[in-house]
Amino acid sequence: MSENLTAIADALNVLADYLGPRDVPELTRAALNEPLDAIILFGGSILAGDSVFHEAMAHQAANHYLIAGGRGHTTPTLRAQLSKRGFDFLGDPSEALMHQRYLEYTYVDHIRLLETESTNCGSNVANSLAVLQAHDIPVKRLGVIQDATMQRRMAACFHKVAPETQLVNFAAYQVHVQVWNGQLGFTKPIFGMWSMHDYITLLMGELPRLTDDAHGYGPHGQNYIAHVDIPEPVQAAYAFLQAHLDITGRPADPAFKS
Numbered sequence: 001m002s003e004n005l006t007a008i009a010d011a012l013n014v015l016a017d018y019l020g021p022r023d024v025p026e027l028t029r030a031a032l033n034e035p036l037d038a039i040i041l042f043g044g045s046i047l048a049g050d051s052v053f054h055e056a057m058a059h060q061a062a063n064h065y066l067i068a069g070g071r072g073h074t075t076p077t078l079r080a081q082l083s084k085r086g087f088d089f090l091g092d093p094s095e096a097l098m099h100q101r102y103l104e105y106t107y108v109d110h111i112r113l114l115e116t117e118s119t120n121c122g123s124n125v126a127n128s129l130a131v132l133q134a135h136d137i138p139v140k141r142l143g144v145i146q147d148a149t150m151q152r153r154m155a156a157c158f159h160k161v162a163p164e165t166q167l168v169n170f171a172a173y174q175v176h177v178q179v180w181n182g183q184l185g186f187t188k189p190i191f192g193m194w195s196m197h198d199y200i201t202l203l204m205g206e207l208p209r210l211t212d213d214a215h216g217y218g219p220h221g222q223n224y225i226a227h228v229d230i231p232e233p234v235q236a237a238y239a240f241l242q243a244h245l246d247i248t249g250r251p252a253d254p255a256f257k258s
Contacts, residue, residue: 054103175187207238
């Protein structure tokens with residue numbers, strides 16, 4: 001049993017490493033050589049992404065900063081995480097507004113640029129670019145912070161919508177899974193982290209979306225994202241998990257088309 005769990009953990013880590021890329025070791029001006037035009041924190045991220053966003057601001061990694069996110073499948077989890085920490089919101093706040101309030105209270109970071117209407121990956125990107133362009137902010141070099149389970153797909157959205165934009169991916173967190181006392185557990189604590197079940201569900205849901213076939217989000221399917229070549233070891237890890245886990249990937253929510 002433990003050998004099987006170890007193999008499952010290894011396969012999950014293959015998916016995680018692929019889906020949550022970081023193109024630079026840190027989001028700092030020194031690591032980037034010159035500041036980015038803007039860095040965007042996407043609302044699908046857990047609260048660990050806010051810390052990454054704050055550090056990027058503190059190290060002057062960009063000239064402008066934007067939080068993007070209306071409402072989607074991650075919104076209830078974000079609101080619940082913030083509620084546990086004493087943040088209560090009236091009405092139906094956007095993800096961008098909730099992240100903004102958290103950053104202002106926790107770090108005294110004042111983020112004036114918000115995108116609050118998007119409901120899926122594609123509108124996240126198109127609306128974010130529209131906000132930046134409306135403020136005469138160049139979009140030649142952008143930093144992207146998204147939840148590690150969705151970073152690869154967010155980049156593919158950018159490649160479709162804005163192929164000339166140079167992206168610097170920086171997933172909100174990096175973590176592996178290992179076997180602890182006969183159960184799967186994370187190798188380190190991550191602030192606001194998903195439950196293990198939700199994390200696996202998100203990982204498993206991404207491969208079908210990225211696969212460029214009739215059922216995926218690529219040009220041969222829904223055409224939401226640019227074509228993605230999924231490496232064979234990643235495909236093999238996904239197939240192994242399909243055969244050994246009862247957990248299936250997150251289905252698309254018709255309310256958000258994501």
